Amino acid sequence: MRELLFDTKGRLRSGWRFTIFCAVFIVAAMAIGGAGLAVLQALSVPLDAGEPAFLLVNSAAMLIPALLIGWLCGKYLEGLPFRALGAWFTDDWFKHLAGGILGGAGTVSFAVAIAAAFGGLRFELNTADGTAMIKSLIISFAVLAVGAAAEEALFRGYILQTFARSGFAALAIALTAVFFGIVHSRNPNVGNLAVINTILAGIWFGVAYLKTRDLWFVWGMHLMWNWMQGAFFGIEVSGITTLVSAPVLREIDSGPAWLTGETYGVEGGIVTTVALIVSTIVIYFLPWQKPRRVVVDS
Numbered sequence: 001m002r003e004l005l006f007d008t009k010g011r012l013r014s015g016w017r018f019t020i021f022c023a024v025f026i027v028a029a030m031a032i033g034g035a036g037l038a039v040l041q042a043l044s045v046p047l048d049a050g051e052p053a054f055l056l057v058n059s060a061a062m063l064i065p066a067l068l069i070g071w072l073c074g075k076y077l078e079g080l081p082f083r084a085l086g087a088w089f090t091d092d093w094f095k096h097l098a099g100g101i102l103g104g105a106g107t108v109s110f111a112v113a114i115a116a117a118f119g120g121l122r123f124e125l126n127t128a129d130g131t132a133m134i135k136s137l138i139i140s141f142a143v144l145a146v147g148a149a150a151e152e153a154l155f156r157g158y159i160l161q162t163f164a165r166s167g168f169a170a171l172a173i174a175l176t177a178v179f180f181g182i183v184h185s186r187n188p189n190v191g192n193l194a195v196i197n198t199i200l201a202g203i204w205f206g207v208a209y210l211k212t213r214d215l216w217f218v219w220g221m222h223l224m225w226n227w228m229q230g231a232f233f234g235i236e237v238s239g240i241t242t243l244v245s246a247p248v249l250r251e252i253d254s255g256p257a258w259l260t261g262e263t264y265g266v267e268g269g270i271v272t273t274v275a276l277i278v279s280t281i282v283i284y285f286l287p288w289q290k291p292r293r294v295v296v297d298s
Contacts, residue, residue, distance in 0.1 A: 007166070012077050014166035021073045021158050025065050033061030051242065052143045059143070063150035070158030078162070085157055086214030093216045100208070100220020103283065107204075108225045111266050111275035112233055120260040120269075121253055123233065128246040136246040140231045143243060148222035149215075155180050155202065156209040156218050169210060177202025187264070188239035194261065194268035198238075200276045201225075201267075208283050229265060236265035 007013050036057035037047060045053045067087060074080035082088060115121040126133065155176045163172035180202035181195050205218045230237040234247035253260050261268030
């Protein structure tokens, strides 16, 4: 029984650590999310799915417990400091964030370029009022920044990290990637290819996390993929169309759906499949990114 529960160092095994984290996280997320929605309702703020306020509350209800419970599990189950989660301002945090921003922007631009080269997408400048466009860009950036942080703190946070520390990095990436795909499987206009691409995105983010062992790199990738897609190119973000009201460009989608994703956005098309595979290979072989010592030594 002891061997079933504890490893050779006397620590609770990674599967049990994962179970404890998930159980406590679900309770905390429901409590925080319920309280946040109650406040918005009392203030008569619209609570329709896809509205910025609703998305912010949902993201905060994921981000706060993911970091808090992840820190507590790391501290009491593995003897790790908060910085082991990869969300602290270490010496390389800004370099990793900048690299992630460039990687995310480059990957989504590559996917869009493929669709445009095959005649599936073309774009025209948005003639909307400049003030409205700036407001839309700022609001969408804020919402997507919190949303990306929340998803990375959960899926590439303690869950992936605790398995990786036990020598199960490949299993951790596969497990979190599948969870990532399931969470997005009920988005508007989602299709089978969109779910597959979301799982591939989970692998992309997982590989990126292992390259630096912090969350700044993957947060930058995730944020810029979503923000460039919606705010710059004017494309649906995982099927959501209400977040960005005045993008820089207007998308003209000629299809077919298997190429461009149509009403789900490029994440539902084969162009994203190609872009994610290529980007994952490039990131895996990056020679200049090194894991943080605090996690490697733990």
